[in-house]
Amino acid sequence: MIGHMTADEETEGTDEAREESAGERRERWFAAWSAARLRLADAPASGTLAGRLARLLEEGAEVHDLDVRPDLYGDGIVAELEERTADLLGTEAAAFFPTGTMAQQVALRCWADRTGSTTVALHPLSHPERHERHALTQLTGLRPVHPTTEPRMPSAEEVWTLPEPFGALLLELPLRDAGFVLPTWDELVETVGAAREREAVVHLDGARLWECTPHFGRTLPEIVGLADSVYVSYYKSLGGLSGAALAGSSSLMEEARAWRHRYGGQVFQQWPAALSALVGLERELPRLPEYVAHAKVVAAALRRGLADAGVPWFRIHPEEPHTHQFQVWLPYDPEELTEAAVRQAEEDGTVLFRVWEAQGPPGLAVTEVTVAAPGLLWSPEDVHEALSAFLARLPRG
Structure with missing residues (x-):
C-alpha cells in the first residue's frame, strides 16, 4: 500500500532520526x-577550518621555514619531526605514524617476531584493549593477558607471578581509563625490572607521556630509557592536528617503517600534521x-x-x-x-x-x-x- 512502511523501514527511519539527533546534539556541544x-x-576540534588554517600558518612560521616544498612519503618536515622527537625522548630514532593505534600494532607485531612470543601482557583498561576494536588479536594475531584488573598499573609482583610466559609488557603511562593514574618512580622501575626478569621487552603506551615528568621527577629520556620502545601522540596534549610517533632503536624503526607501509600508513603528504606537531613541541610541551x-x-x-x-x-x-x-x-x-x-x-x-x-x-x-x-x-x-x-x-x- 502507498504510504505504508514495513517494520524494517520503520526501524531504519527511527535509527536515522536518532543518528540525526545525535549529530545535532554534538554540533550544539561544539x-x-x-x-x-x-x-x-x-x-x-574547536573553531572553523579557516580559523585553524590561519592559526597553523601563523604559528607554523615561528617553528619552521614555510618556503620549502611539502613532504613526500615521509621526507622533509616529517623526517625533521622524527629527528626532533627522537632527540626529546633520548632514543636512536623515531617513526611518524598517522595514528597511535597503528603505531602500537606495529610495535607489538615487531616485538612478537623478535621475541618469538605472541603473548602481550597489558592492563584490561589500556587503549589496545578498550579502544581499538580488538586489533591486537584481529590484525596482529597476538594474545593479551592481564597481570591485574585493579584500576592502576600492574605491580612488579603481579608481573613476576603472571602464570604464563609473555614476550612483551605494555604499560600505559598514564592509565587514562583508570583516571590518568601513574605509579611512583620506584614502582615503575620495579615493574620494568620484573618484566626483564621474565625475559620480556617493555613497550610504553605514552600517548600522554609528555606530561608525566612532574609526577616522576624525571626527564623524558630517563622515563623512556626504562623501556625498549615508546609511542607518543602529537595531538592529545600538544594540540597537534593528528599523528603519533614510535621511538626506539634504529633497527626497530627500520622494521617499523616497513610494517607502516604494509598497514597503509605511508601517506603521500602529512605536512599539516607534522607542522602542527612541531608547534606543539615548541609551544605546549614546555x-x-x-x-x-x-x-x-x-x-x-x-x-x-x-x-x-x-x-x-x-x-x-x-x-x-x-x-x-x-x-x-x-x-x-x-x-x-x-x-x-x-x-x-x-x-x-x-x-x-x-x-x-x-x-x-x-x-x-x-x-x-x-x-x-x-x-x-x-x-x-x-x-x-x-x-x-x-x-x-x-x-x-
Whole structure:
C-alpha cells in the first residue's frame, strides 16, 4: 500500500532520526564550547577550518621555514619531526605514524617476531584493549593477558607471578581509563625490572607521556630509557592536528617503517600534521608542568566546592591529579549533567565540564577534566563560582 512502511523501514527511519539527533546534539556541544569565553582547556576540534588554517600558518612560521616544498612519503618536515622527537625522548630514532593505534600494532607485531612470543601482557583498561576494536588479536594475531584488573598499573609482583610466559609488557603511562593514574618512580622501575626478569621487552603506551615528568621527577629520556620502545601522540596534549610517533632503536624503526607501509600508513603528504606537531613541541610541551601544577589547584577547589554544596556523594580521582587531567564522579544521570554543562556554556559562556558518561554502579556518572593554558587564569574562587552555577542547573532531588 502507498504510504505504508514495513517494520524494517520503520526501524531504519527511527535509527536515522536518532543518528540525526545525535549529530545535532554534538554540533550544539561544539558550538557552545567554541563560543565560551571561560574554559579550562580548548575544546577538541574547536573553531572553523579557516580559523585553524590561519592559526597553523601563523604559528607554523615561528617553528619552521614555510618556503620549502611539502613532504613526500615521509621526507622533509616529517623526517625533521622524527629527528626532533627522537632527540626529546633520548632514543636512536623515531617513526611518524598517522595514528597511535597503528603505531602500537606495529610495535607489538615487531616485538612478537623478535621475541618469538605472541603473548602481550597489558592492563584490561589500556587503549589496545578498550579502544581499538580488538586489533591486537584481529590484525596482529597476538594474545593479551592481564597481570591485574585493579584500576592502576600492574605491580612488579603481579608481573613476576603472571602464570604464563609473555614476550612483551605494555604499560600505559598514564592509565587514562583508570583516571590518568601513574605509579611512583620506584614502582615503575620495579615493574620494568620484573618484566626483564621474565625475559620480556617493555613497550610504553605514552600517548600522554609528555606530561608525566612532574609526577616522576624525571626527564623524558630517563622515563623512556626504562623501556625498549615508546609511542607518543602529537595531538592529545600538544594540540597537534593528528599523528603519533614510535621511538626506539634504529633497527626497530627500520622494521617499523616497513610494517607502516604494509598497514597503509605511508601517506603521500602529512605536512599539516607534522607542522602542527612541531608547534606543539615548541609551544605546549614546555608549559605542561604548569598545567599539571594548576590541575591540583582546580581539583582541590572542586573538592571543597562539592563538599560545601552538600552533594551527597562525589569523587575527584585521583584526589591529587598525577597529570593535568583527572576524573570527577557525581551521583546524577549523565544526560542531565551533560545538558547542565552545555547550558552553562551557552548561557554563561563558561565551560567547567563537558560530556558525562555512565560508569560504575547505576546512578553514577563520570567526566574528564583537562587543565591547559586557558585554565591557568582560573582562581579557586573562579572554580567555586562556576561549580555553583553548574550545580544550580541540575534537577532538584
